[in-house]
Amino acid sequence: MTQSIPPFHQKNLFKIPHLADLNIDDNSPFPLKVPDDFMQQMDVSDPNDPLLKQILPLKIENQIAMGFSTDPVQDLDFTPSPSLIHKYHGRVLLIASPKCDIHCRYCFRRHFPYATHSNTRHWQKALEYIQQDHSIHEVILSGGDPMSLSEHSLVRLIQKIEAIPHIQTLRIHSRTPIVAPSQAPTTELIAWAKSSRLNKVLVVHCNHANELSTQTATLFSLYKAAGFHLLNQSVLLKGINDQVNLLETLSHALFKQGVLPYYLNQLDRVQGAMHFEVDHTTAVQIHTKLRKKLPGYLLPQLVQDIQGKPYKTPLRSF
Numbered sequence: 001m002t003q004s005i006p007p008f009h010q011k012n013l014f015k016i017p018h019l020a021d022l023n024i025d026d027n028s029p030f031p032l033k034v035p036d037d038f039m040q041q042m043d044v045s046d047p048n049d050p051l052l053k054q055i056l057p058l059k060i061e062n063q064i065a066m067g068f069s070t071d072p073v074q075d076l077d078f079t080p081s082p083s084l085i086h087k088y089h090g091r092v093l094l095i096a097s098p099k100c101d102i103h104c105r106y107c108f109r110r111h112f113p114y115a116t117h118s119n120t121r122h123w124q125k126a127l128e129y130i131q132q133d134h135s136i137h138e139v140i141l142s143g144g145d146p147m148s149l150s151e152h153s154l155v156r157l158i159q160k161i162e163a164i165p166h167i168q169t170l171r172i173h174s175r176t177p178i179v180a181p182s183q184a185p186t187t188e189l190i191a192w193a194k195s196s197r198l199n200k201v202l203v204v205h206c207n208h209a210n211e212l213s214t215q216t217a218t219l220f221s222l223y224k225a226a227g228f229h230l231l232n233q234s235v236l237l238k239g240i241n242d243q244v245n246l247l248e249t250l251s252h253a254l255f256k257q258g259v260l261p262y263y264l265n266q267l268d269r270v271q272g273a274m275h276f277e278v279d280h281t282t283a284v285q286i287h288t289k290l291r292k293k294l295p296g297y298l299l300p301q302l303v304q305d306i307q308g309k310p311y312k313t314p315l316r317s318f
């Protein structure tokens with residue numbers, strides 16, 4: 001069950017003197033939001049802490065930058081039914097919840113019009129669309145964060161998807177197991193998974209090894225025992241994980257907890273996130289060096305969501 005986060009920690013963050021120097025924006029329309037579990041993994045005495053940097057709203061986000069927009073991946077052009085995105089062959093993405101437990105500053109959905117999407121009223125229509133298109137074999141629950149739904153609502157939605165005969169795979173994209181493992185759904189979801197006919201995939205979102213803990217390890221072992229394949233996607237973020245040794249450590253740390261690296265995403269060019277962008281050439285250089293350090297199965301694919309492409313596009317040298 002989702003618990004509300006005590007305001008205690010969040011307010012305190014703004015009072016830490018050395019953070020005030022960073023030009024905090026305590027009035028952001030995408031306000032500070034961080035779960036206790038994630039707070040505990042941070043070192044707030046270090047203004048360069050890689051977890052702190054992911055959540056602290058800064059005034060620099062208000063600068064308008066060329067090429068950065070409010071809908072960088074043009075999802076709104078591919079919505080056959082509200083809350084449903086059908087861009088890629090064989091799979092659809094259902095925005096199952098508008099909410100997240102955390103507000104990541106670089107989030108490409110920070111301007112997404114959630115009020116008109118991801119409403120439970122839309123599920124029935126979306127399910128009808130999926131039912132009618134037999135080329136769809138995989139449903140991806142995304143958001144926001146689908147694990148911010150009540151566990152009961154989440155499992156009921158999943159059961160409706162499972163009832164569609166041509167669906168073979170249920171995939172959940174969620175950052176909750178990383179940032180708020182104590183709030184992640186377990187009982188009902190695991191009971192469902194153990195008896196389900198579907199292939200089950202959980203793609204978590206971890207950017208830095210410091211985000212992993214004994215709590216995440218325990219949670220992953222539960223999901224794994226219930227039949228979930230565990231994958232991770234990260235976003236390449238300047239000043240946070242844009243170093244070969246950090247990414248190498250992350251891959252090994254994930255594997256130790258039973259999770260395989262899947263994608264390393266080049267930042268989507270969303271307004272407010274330009275200070276996190278690693279340029280194309282540097283990104284490819286980092287990835288090439290990483291390839292020399294890791295076995296193939298621990299190397300995430302460096303990809304970008306390019307408008308109009310029917311897949312996540314690998315980044316290559318020019």
Ligand SMILES: *Cc1c(COP(=O)(O)O)cnc(C)c1O
Binds near residue numbers: 086088092
């Ligand atoms: C990323 C994404 C997917 C999933 O892509 P995979 O390459 O299968 O992981 C599906 N639909 C949309 C709209 C996406 O953005």
Ligand code: SF4
Binds near residue numbers: 099100108143
């Ligand atoms: S958890 Fe994902 S969707 Fe939510 S704010 Fe972070 S990056 Fe965005």
